[in-house]
Amino acid sequence: MGDNIHAPTVASGPTSGPVQRDWSKLSMPDLMQEKEKIEGELSALSTVLNSHGVTMRSTLTTFDGFPRDDIDIPQVRATRVRMIHLQNDHKQVMQHLEKGLHAHFAQLQQAQASATTNGTSVPSTAPPVAPPISVADASALGTPFAKVNSVEPRSPADQAGLQAGDLVRAFGSVHWLNHERLSKVAEVVQQNEGRAVLVKVSRKEEGGSQTTELELQLTPRRNWGGRGLLGCHLVPL
Incomplete structure (x- = not known):
């Protein structure tokens, strides 16, 4: 009877907290997997807040300053903290994905810059510049x-x-x-x-x-x- 009906099973997502992950060491497919994990856990945690009828910005006190007795305040606070960590992780992952996209287009441009003259590949002397991309x-x-x-x-x-x-x-x-x-x-x-x-x-x-x-x-x-x-x-x- 000690189960909390407001706490659905949440798949374990990327580690967030005092120890920061080095996202730069992950490949593009690995970053995509991390992105999916983060978004999945954020979705599940959002259902926890929804079950209490609150959002990330809802007040946890009554109009006269007392803690609300209609919600599980410790769980709501813990859920919000976890979601903040995950949102920060998501931002970092997306930034590294964008860097990966820039690198990909730079490689494409470098390949296109190598012209073929009489069957001989002549590399361009100008360094490749990645086009703006988001x-x-x-x-x-x-x-x-x-x-x-x-x-x-x-x-x-x-x-x-x-x-x-x-x-x-x-x-x-x-x-x-x-x-x-x-x-x-x-x-x-x-x-x-x-x-x-x-x-x-x-x-x-x-x-x-x-x-x-x-x-x-x-x-x-x-x-x-x-x-x-x-x-x-x-x-x-």
């Missing part, structure tokens, strides 16, 4: 973040040309850095019912190793004969 530009890298698990016949997804096995690189404005476990895809779908959404996918050819990059127009709609607005099932990678 996390919002990350979709340009096209890293897949979801897989099409199934597509219903005659559904909007089927009519758009989606196939099971396709890897989603962009869904409207959603890409690998901001999909938040596909929750943002659901938002785009709801906000664009009846309007075409650009979906970029990678498709591996049957019986071969070649991959084709496709840009499809998918229009979410109801009453197509099945459930949902798309008629397909996406799973995060």
Whole structure:
């Protein structure tokens, strides 16, 4: 009977506290995993605050200065502290992801700067300069973040040309850095019912190793004969 019904099970996230992690030593895939862990724990902790009917800014005292007796004040305080640590970690991770993107584009520009003259590669004398980039530009890298698990016949997804096995690189404005476990895809779908959404996918050819990059127009709609607005099932990678 000692269980607290306001404390859902929270997956253990990145260590936060007095010992600061050296995010610079992590690879881009590892940083992405840390980002997902942090966002998952923040989401779970938000449900704890919601269960008490409070936010990060809600007062914990009554109008006359006494502690509120309708909430578990120690748990709310502990949850807020943990969320602050996680938010700081998230900011650090995103900064290192942006640095990684800058480095990636610098490498691309360096490769493009090497001109081929009479079959001989002549490197450019000018040092490569990475173009300005933010996390919002990350979709340009096209890293897949979801897989099409199934597509219903005659559904909007089927009519758009989606196939099971396709890897989603962009869904409207959603890409690998901001999909938040596909929750943002659901938002785009709801906000664009009846309007075409650009979906970029990678498709591996049957019986071969070649991959084709496709840009499809998918229009979410109801009453197509099945459930949902798309008629397909996406799973995060």
